[in-house]
Amino acid sequence: MSTLTTTAAATESTEATEPTVRDVARRARTASADLAPLPRSRKDAALHAVADALEARVAEIVEANAEDVARAREAGTAESVIDRLTLTPERIAAIASDVRDVAALPDPVGEVVRGSTLPNGIDLRQVRVPLGVVGIIYEARPNVTVDAAALCLKSGNAVLLRGSSSAYSSNTALVAVLRDAVEASGLPADAVQLVPGGSRESAHELMRARGLVDVLIPRGGASLIRTVVEQSTVPVIETGTGNCHVYVDAEADLGTAVEILLNSKAHRVSVCNAAETLLVHRDIAEAFLPRALDALAEAGVTVHGDERVRALAGDTKATVVEATEEDWETEYLSYDIAAAVVDSLDEAVAHIRRWSSGHTEAIVTTSQQAARRFTQLVDSTTVAVNASTRFTDGGQFGFGAEIGISTQKLHARGPMGLPELTSTKYIVTGDGHVRP
Structure with missing residues (x-):
């Protein structure tokens, strides 16, 4: 209320x-x-x-x-x-x-x-x-x-x-x-x-x-x-509200990506720095998504997936429902996550630019070039490279405390x-x- x-x-x-x-x-x-x-x-x-x-x-x-x-x-x-x-x-x-x-x-x-x-x-x-x-x-x-x-x-x-x-x-x-x-x-x-x-x-x-x-x-x-x-x-x-994204790049380490995804989404779902959308590069989707969907299922997370995500969910334990336009802009604050397969890093960035609340976005990749391009193109208060979105916090940043997380650009931005x-x-x- x-x-x-x-x-x-x-x-x-x-x-x-x-x-x-x-x-x-x-x-x-x-x-x-x-x-x-x-x-x-x-x-x-x-x-x-x-x-x-x-x-x-x-x-x-x-x-x-x-x-x-x-x-x-x-x-x-x-x-x-x-x-x-x-x-x-x-x-x-x-x-x-x-x-x-x-x-x-x-x-x-x-x-x-x-x-x-x-x-x-x-x-x-x-x-x-x-x-x-x-x-x-x-x-x-x-x-x-x-x-x-x-x-x-x-x-x-x-x-x-x-x-x-x-x-x-x-x-x-x-x-x-x-x-x-x-x-x-x-x-x-x-x-x-x-x-x-x-x-x-x-x-x-x-x-x-x-x-x-x-x-x-x-x-x-x-x-x-x-x-x-x-x-x-x-x-x-x-x-701001936190429609935060985790993008798993074509050159991501699968184990690292699963850990970061789970921590970002399921560590504490009712906070603004919890991940609400997962984006996966098509080149790694077949290897990564079944593993990630099973891990999300064990954590009790329902996935709102696009057509390509749903196609790869058949042999998993995951609960996957069809994603709607509304899902891409939703801050769930619950055990739900939207998920999509993208054809490129640039497509992931375009998705984030359209739907993000400007809070926190993360990329998982072993490519320095991909990490550098992602951090340059994404315009949010915090961009994490190979780290959970949950780190966007005054205490975690070493500020000792915070009054809130600003998603505007005047005077104060971030924790x-x-x-x-x-x-x-x-x-x-x-x-x-x-x-x-």
Whole structure:
């Protein structure tokens, strides 16, 4: 269910919502000005206080989360969604550990991106500064509440958290813990706020808070992201859906290709960096596909295959159904994968250009020439050579954490760590210089 779906528990009117949402945005703006100049030591101390508070108040967090889980079960929510919604003491301990990991990361604020002394003697520096007020609109993953708050605090930003109504009790409890810890550390409590209300209108008011909110980051399904991108007057960093491809080249090692395919598709199916389409070069299809289809069958994956894939599936254990045009553009987030045989690397690239969401594409090949051509021609945030699509992740890239994976090309692209939560400003230092 989309974050923007109205629920019976949240029915506030537009008139009541508008000033309330704008009020928290104004308070966040004031807090961001106080937060921006703070040294790393103050921010890190607050993050350690947050981690300690999460562990100390685990019982009340779990109790609040149980309310959300019970409502989800009563509503017939899928167990995979309930699993993402559920917080246990062990998961909360892991979240607290992640917060401490964020505290250990370098502080990007104040970093000199570039600088020089100009011929006229002026000293010019471009330095990183916080974005200001960051709004996050996300679905039923209460861990995102803490992750986003920690990353924003570390990068000197105030954060407005608009989670889904299905996680409202959990998010309310978590934000209460966060705010208490932040305030006890001497930082402004309003640096972390939950956007009030659970209706569609409260989210829309956040999208229209231009001038108070500096950027919005949507995290969730295609419908949520499209709604925010199309309706927001606040600048949006578009985190994309993941219609990711694995292309097995004519010169691929078969064993390596099967391992990469399985990891890309079946390691965890409900994430945006899971593979959704398999493309196989015709020269290797007869040798590779029966082996790959059996491996996918053992992993429980249903294959949506084109005519040539189906023709090679006869003696395998695979469940293969006819692929439709819709399959090529689908982000399944399930044990399903689309599959096609292509006549060339260029045909694989053409397929990817037409259907990809621009997230991650992988090539499996022993040919350096093929790898080089693929990486040059494919225009996605990440292109993997002989590696799983599952590596497109801030933690896997060594960034320590991420706020999302941007599939746009402005400001940030790919996994967004702390530097991507900053902008820059120029500092010009002269000695009485005037322009002639």
